[in-house]
Amino acid sequence: MTRERILLHGLRQSTVGHTAAGLWRHPDSQAHRYRELSYWVETAQLLERGRFDALFVADALGPLDTWQGSVDAALRDGIQTPTDDPLLSISAMAAATERLGFAVTVSSTYERPYQFARKLTTLDHLTDGRIGWNIVTSALDSAARNLGLDQQLPHDQRYLLAEEFMEVVYRLWEGSWEDDAVVRDAAAGVFADPARVHPIAHAGEHYRVPGIALSEPSRQRTPTLYQAGTSRAGQAFAGKHAEGVFLSTYEPAGARALADGVRAQAVAAGRDPSTLKFLSIATVIVAPTDAEARAKLADYEQYASVEGALARWSALMQLDLSQLDLDAPLEHVETDGIRGMVDLFTRIDASRTWTPREIARFVGVGGGGPLFVGSPATVADGLERWIEQAGVDGFNIADPVPPVTFRDFVELVVPELQRRGRVWREYDGETLRERLQGAGQERVRDDHPAAAWRRAGTHA
Ligand SMILES: Cc1cc2nc3c(=O)[nH]c(=O)nc-3n(C[C@H](O)[C@H](O)[C@H](O)COP(=O)(O)O)c2cc1C
Structure with missing residues (x-):
């Protein structure tokens, strides 16, 4: 068995009921605290204590109103409705941690690339290179209707729009400001050298952005990019753009098939497929013994809706x-x-x-992925087996009874994985990209499409 490090991300949404509907009613659940800054800060510190690579924050831009054509069931169970903005708690979490990354979901369909590029650069500044973007094209009709459309753009058209969106943000992040554009020469009275800041002059089918990036470059320039597409268009998009790929399957063969599909698309896009990292959703219910863990699961299951x-x-x-x-x-x-x-x-x-x-x-409890239940050794065996069988790099660990499921994982499973050499005891590298690509790789790799927009005077 290979003894490579297992990548760990924590999965959350700023909502009451995320992966497991109804479990917010469990007496130990603090899901209702999603509105409190302390809830997010404590979560970030907990995950950093467990040497997680990042917290992944999912998002949705409309209420869930498909069931019975109504939002009632979603409201009753608090499933992704209500949900708060995922970006606004990041700075506070970054201030309370040193190394944890933050992968945040934002829709390319509904943002404008110019202002979005600035938002993420700002977060990359404030986190000192720890920001990642989960690129989604959005799939809820309710979002489209509330954001000014009669109905959604067709699926593949959303990906075409996303392609142009990516070109615009890459140009803003990589191609506008040279590395040494900021000279901060007080004697000469020059903060930024105008000769080294370039308008991107983008005039495409959907977006026109003539000017310069409004933010000076951040440590990663392009944030670390994630995606979770499963359709043909989605896999092609992930193969071209994603550095981290989120998977949601119930058996390892399904994860392997999806990962292989995306790797093939990465090769077609001229990228080294081994640099794409795959994270499978998993829920872990752990206790000191197998019997106690099974009892804990049975307890949780009573609350599933x-x-x-x-x-x-x-x-x-x-x-x-x-x-x-x-x-x-x-x-x-x-x-x-x-x-x-x-x-x-x-x-x-x-x-x-x-x-x-x-x-x-x-x-009910496991949501969109496998459920691992047992003692620390049983769970670690299960996780290692899945990694082997699925050919993936790590897990996106869900938190159905927040923050108890995260805490159990950090206190019981992480030490077992560390003992096995599968989770590191200390972080290596400072930026989020280095977690996925190895220490020293702060900027996008040369074979990534964003790199095509680099100017002479900017460095990988
Ligand atoms: C683990 C995982 C997390 C996802 N998180 C989000 C999310 O937070 N917001 C969202 O709109 N879509 C999310 N999605 C949906 C994907 O972005 C994508 O639309 C979906 O997998 C269907 O693939 P397709 O777009 O190629 O049809 C997620 C998917 C997976 C597998």
Whole structure:
């Protein structure tokens, strides 16, 4: 077995019910504290204590209103509704930590690239190179409607728009200011040398940005880039742009297939595929013994909400599952979306009869990925086996009973993984990119498309 370090990201959203609907009702859950700065600061410090590489903050720009065509179920269970902005707590977390990275979700479909580039550069300044961007194209009709459209742009068109968005932000981040443009020469009265700051003159199909970047370059220049596309267009996008790729599958073979698909796209884009790092969603319920861990899971399961889970899945699939009989086997339903769902769950367990209610129970605590339950040694064995079988680099650890599930992981699993040489005891490198690409690699690699916009006078 290889003994490579396992990458660890913590997965959160600024909301009450994220991966596991209903669990906010557990007496130990502090999910309702998502509005408090102290909740985020404590989380960041906890993850840094566990030597996590980064906190990944997911986001959605509209309420979940697909189930029964209404937002009621999402509101009742607090599933991603309400949800706060993911960017605004980052500075406070950065001030309370030294090395933890922050991968934050922002939609290329609804931002404007000029102001967005400045926002992320600002965060890269304030975190001293610890910011990452999870690029999403967004999939909720509710977001489109509330942001001024009658309905969403078609799926592949959102990715085309994202392509141009990336070109604009790369040009702003890499191609506007030379490294030594800021001279800060008080005697000569020159802060920045105008000859070394260049307008990007972008005039494309969707965006026109004639001017210079408004921010001077930050430590990483381009923030560390993440993506989680699974469609053809999504995989091509990830292969071209992503440095970290988030995966959501229930069995390692599925993760391997997705990762291989993205790696092939990276090769097609002229990149070294080994520099893309893959992180599988996982939920870990751990206790000193296997029996105690199973009891903990049984306790959590009592709080899982079937309606909430199905409402979440309905939004993910943009398909109202309330139209189905919750206790009828899904294989009898003949629509493309449902077929995909049946295939997915049949691959997990072909012997089981999958009804909507069974699926809701299955994902009740584990959300969008595998559930590892047991003692620290049992969990570490399971995580190592998954890494081996899926050919991925690490995990995006969910926190269904925040912050208890994170804390259990940090206190019980991390020491076991450290003992096995799979999690480091001290961080190496300072910026987020160095976590993924190795110490010394603060800027995008030369084979990344952002590097094409570098000017003479800027350095990798
Ligand atoms: C682990 C993971 C996290 C994701 N987080 C978000 C998110 O925070 N916000 C969002 O709008 N989409 C999120 N997505 C959705 C993806 O960006 C993507 O749209 C989805 O996987 C479907 O792929 P496609 O866009 O190629 O069709 C996430 C997906 C995965 C697998």
